[in-house]
Amino acid sequence: MKHTKEVIRYFIVVCAFFTLFMEAALAQGTTESLVLPDLKEYRIERTISEEAQKCIDCHSKLEPGIVADWSDSRHAHANITCLDCHGAGAADADVSVKHLELTKTRISAIVSPKDCSRCHPQEAAQYSKSKHANTLEIIWKIDPWMREGMNNAIERRIGCYHCHGSVVNVIDGGLDAGTWPNVGVGRINPDGSRGSCSSCHTRHKFSLSEARKPEACGQCHLGPDHPQVEIFDESKHGAIYHAEGKSWNWDAAPGTWTPGIDYRTPTCSVCHMSRVQDVPATHDVTERLAWETQAPLSVRPNQFKPMPAKTDWKIEREKMKKICMACHSSGWTDGHFDNLDAVVMNYNEVYYTPMKKLIDQLYEQKLLSKEKPLDEQLEIDFYELWHHEGRRARFGAAMMAPDYAWWHGFYELKKRCMTIEEQAEHLLQSKKAAKIFDVKGASGDTTQPDFDR
Numbered sequence: 001m002k003h004t005k006e007v008i009r010y011f012i013v014v015c016a017f018f019t020l021f022m023e024a025a026l027a028q029g030t031t032e033s034l035v036l037p038d039l040k041e042y043r044i045e046r047t048i049s050e051e052a053q054k055c056i057d058c059h060s061k062l063e064p065g066i067v068a069d070w071s072d073s074r075h076a077h078a079n080i081t082c083l084d085c086h087g088a089g090a091a092d093a094d095v096s097v098k099h100l101e102l103t104k105t106r107i108s109a110i111v112s113p114k115d116c117s118r119c120h121p122q123e124a125a126q127y128s129k130s131k132h133a134n135t136l137e138i139i140w141k142i143d144p145w146m147r148e149g150m151n152n153a154i155e156r157r158i159g160c161y162h163c164h165g166s167v168v169n170v171i172d173g174g175l176d177a178g179t180w181p182n183v184g185v186g187r188i189n190p191d192g193s194r195g196s197c198s199s200c201h202t203r204h205k206f207s208l209s210e211a212r213k214p215e216a217c218g219q220c221h222l223g224p225d226h227p228q229v230e231i232f233d234e235s236k237h238g239a240i241y242h243a244e245g246k247s248w249n250w251d252a253a254p255g256t257w258t259p260g261i262d263y264r265t266p267t268c269s270v271c272h273m274s275r276v277q278d279v280p281a282t283h284d285v286t287e288r289l290a291w292e293t294q295a296p297l298s299v300r301p302n303q304f305k306p307m308p309a310k311t312d313w314k315i316e317r318e319k320m321k322k323i324c325m326a327c328h329s330s331g332w333t334d335g336h337f338d339n340l341d342a343v344v345m346n347y348n349e350v351y352y353t354p355m356k357k358l359i360d361q362l363y364e365q366k367l368l369s370k371e372k373p374l375d376e377q378l379e380i381d382f383y384e385l386w387h388h389e390g391r392r393a394r395f396g397a398a399m400m401a402p403d404y405a406w407w408h409g410f411y412e413l414k415k416r417c418m419t420i421e422e423q424a425e426h427l428l429q430s431k432k433a434a435k436i437f438d439v440k441g442a443s444g445d446t447t448q449p450d451f452d453r
């Protein structure tokens with residue numbers, strides 16, 4: 001350790017001499033003999049402003065982890081400093097008052113998509129259109145847990161909002177601990193922008209290679225109702241990724257990451273976001289989709305009422321197919337999508353529609369109560385039919401996971417239909433309304449937040 005320090009000190013001294021020498025050399029106009037890498041080092045030293053250097057000096061003592069991650073990042077190499085991202089104006093809602101008193105500089109802990117958009121306008125514009133950025137508004141429109149107050153504040157805070165995002169509030173010049181920290185995809189920021197870029201690009205590395213790996217998505221896309229990462233792990237693509245992904249080239253510059261050369265099988269990012277051949281990269285994950293397979297009844301993305309996509313599913317399907325055809329023939333690709341479409345129709349027609357009809361009949365005859373959703377066993381069964389196994393069957397087929405398509409999907413759907421029909425028959429025969437379960441204390445606020453603050 002001591003030795004390392006000495007080497008660094010020696011290096012600094014050498015650099016100082018070198019700097020003097022260079023200044024002299026530049027003044028005399030004799031630059032031919034200079035070596036390029038050293039010249040670059042010299043330029044970086046000079047372009048970090050004094051104010052920005054102060055942040056680094058003080059915070060490298062407070063949180064060496066943050067400063068080390070930043071130093072490792074492309075941002076540091078391009079001289080993008082703490083101040084470039086955290087600097088705030090006098091009129092900004094989220095200025096930290098404590099920090100201003102302490103250091104006389106205006107900073108904000110939040111670096112919102114609007115802040116990143118100063119330098120990355122395209123990514124921010126695409127992201128703002130996506131269901132990711134708008135998810136809080138979507139779930140408040142359709143979700144029974146939220147709309148009907150079926151769960152309480154702490155349940156939402158540690159569950160829903162971690163993935164979907166919180167509405168971050170400022171109290172007394174600091175961020176409200178009830179809404180912060182949070183990096184959910186649809187976070188609503190004090191500056192009015194929606195989303196959080198660090199959902200996938202964790203600070204302070206903001207690494208491309210991290211976002212390109214399935215683990216970046218799998219922190220949210222997992223579990224009984226949207227097991228995309230488990231599905232990926234089970235697919236041949238995932239198996240090959242786990243077997244040899246370590247040796248692939250994850251750092252290729254954006255736009256140059258090439259199937260067959262940099263990687264052998266696709267990750268989530270390849271199929272849903274990255275540029276592949278002439279399909280352009282996108283930060284809008286709704287692109288490339290031809291179905292809304294998470295909805296109770298599968299519909300086309302432009303027919304999804306809470307947030308109709310502005311896409312044409314036929315064009316998006318062609319884009320997705322082009323990606324496959326970087327590695328597969330058209331016959332293999334068409335065959336896959338024919339199967340997917342047949343699975344979607346099979347789910348819609350054989351399972352969802354008849355069960356929906358049956359449940360509606362029970363509501364009509366007042367054997368089930370419309371008062372609160374999800375407080376009767378049959379309502380839970382019907383919910384899990386589309387929300388759990390119905391999704392798994394469709395997702396499993398879309399992303400090549402036969403175990404999810406059948407054992408966790410259609411097989412479970414059959415079982416669920418049996419229990420629904422058995423209970424329905426019992427209610428219809430006995431003409432007695434279903435038992436209502438009420439968990440005391442587990443209800444929450446139903447006031448919708450202000451999405452356009």
Ligand code: HEC
Nearest residue numbers: 051052054055058062082083086087096103105107108109
């Ligand atoms: C003299 C030391 C010092 C300097 C200089 C300084 N900070 Fe801080 N900063 C602190 C302390 C102390 C805290 C609060 C405690 C902590 O981080 O653990 C803090 C907190 C922060 C936070 C988190 C705020 C929050 O609400 O969680 C950010 C972001 C931040 N500083 C950025 C900066 C930036 C950008 C600069 C340069 C313009 C800077 N700091 C300069 C000492 C400093």
Ligand code: HEC
Nearest residue numbers: 059067070075080081082085109110111112183196198203
């Ligand atoms: C490219 C933009 C960017 C740069 C450069 C940057 N940050 Fe951050 N920083 C963020 C983001 C994003 C977050 C997470 C907050 C959020 O999601 O809005 C964050 C969070 C923080 C936090 C609070 C998080 C925690 O774990 O306590 C501190 C403190 C902080 N940064 C300090 C720094 C310091 C010091 C530097 C310079 C060495 C720096 N940041 C450089 C974008 C940046």
Ligand code: HEC
Nearest residue numbers: 074075078080084085111115116118119197201206207208
């Ligand atoms: C002041 C300008 C600036 C701001 C603000 C900024 N960036 Fe960057 N960012 C850059 C530059 C310049 C590069 C390219 C660096 C390079 O290629 O060497 C870059 C590169 C990146 C990369 C690619 C990294 C890689 O491994 O190639 C990501 C991801 C990224 N930024 C995300 C963000 C996010 C997220 C934010 C906001 C939290 C942000 N940036 C804020 C200027 C900025």
Ligand code: HEC
Nearest residue numbers: 138139142143145146159160163164219220221226294295
């Ligand atoms: C582990 C992360 C996570 C948690 C926790 C979580 N969700 Fe989600 N949610 C997701 C993901 C990922 C999707 C996308 C599903 C898909 O498209 O396959 C989603 C989808 C949804 C949808 C469907 C949106 C649409 O466009 O149809 C609703 C509604 C929803 N979630 C509400 C909630 C509520 C309410 C909670 C808490 C009670 C919650 N979620 C908890 C990750 C999560």
Ligand code: HEC
Nearest residue numbers: 113116120123124127197199200211212254255269274275
């Ligand atoms: C859902 C995850 C996700 C979120 C959220 C996300 N990104 Fe990305 N981002 C990615 C992936 C994956 C890539 C790599 C794409 C590729 O392979 O070209 C990427 C690449 C980038 C790049 C490099 C692209 C280039 O052409 O230079 C930048 C810059 C970037 N993101 C900025 C942002 C900003 C700014 C935000 C917030 C507005 C954001 N990202 C939010 C996943 C995400």
Ligand code: HEC
Nearest residue numbers: 131135138163164184185199216217220268269272285286
């Ligand atoms: C922090 C949590 C989180 C992360 C990380 C995340 N997502 Fe999502 N994703 C969600 C949520 C929540 C939704 C549901 C949005 C809605 O419909 O309301 C969603 C929806 C989607 C959708 C469906 C969009 C649509 O129009 O139906 C796709 C595709 C998707 N994500 C892909 C990805 C990919 C690829 C990554 C990684 C590069 C990723 N996500 C990372 C939370 C996340």
Ligand code: HEC
Nearest residue numbers: 217221228229232266267268271289290291292293294398
């Ligand atoms: C081989 C390409 C491929 C890979 C890898 C892949 N997906 Fe998909 N994904 C698809 C296809 C194809 C669909 C169905 C598209 C359609 O609507 O026709 C889909 C559908 C989805 C959906 C459902 C969207 C909706 O609203 O119906 C989500 C969410 C999703 N993928 C997320 C992910 C995540 C997260 C990963 C990684 C863990 C991943 N995908 C890996 C190709 C892929």
Ligand code: HEC
Nearest residue numbers: 236237259260263264265266320323324326327333336400
């Ligand atoms: C980067 C190249 C690449 C891309 C892009 C790609 N695949 Fe693959 N895929 C492979 C490789 C390699 C295999 C393994 C082939 C084998 O089994 O020998 C494979 C296997 C498969 C399998 C066989 C699964 C099984 O269990 O037998 C299917 C189906 C498949 N891919 C469909 C698709 C579809 C659909 C897309 C586009 C949405 C796609 N692939 C995109 C490389 C790719």
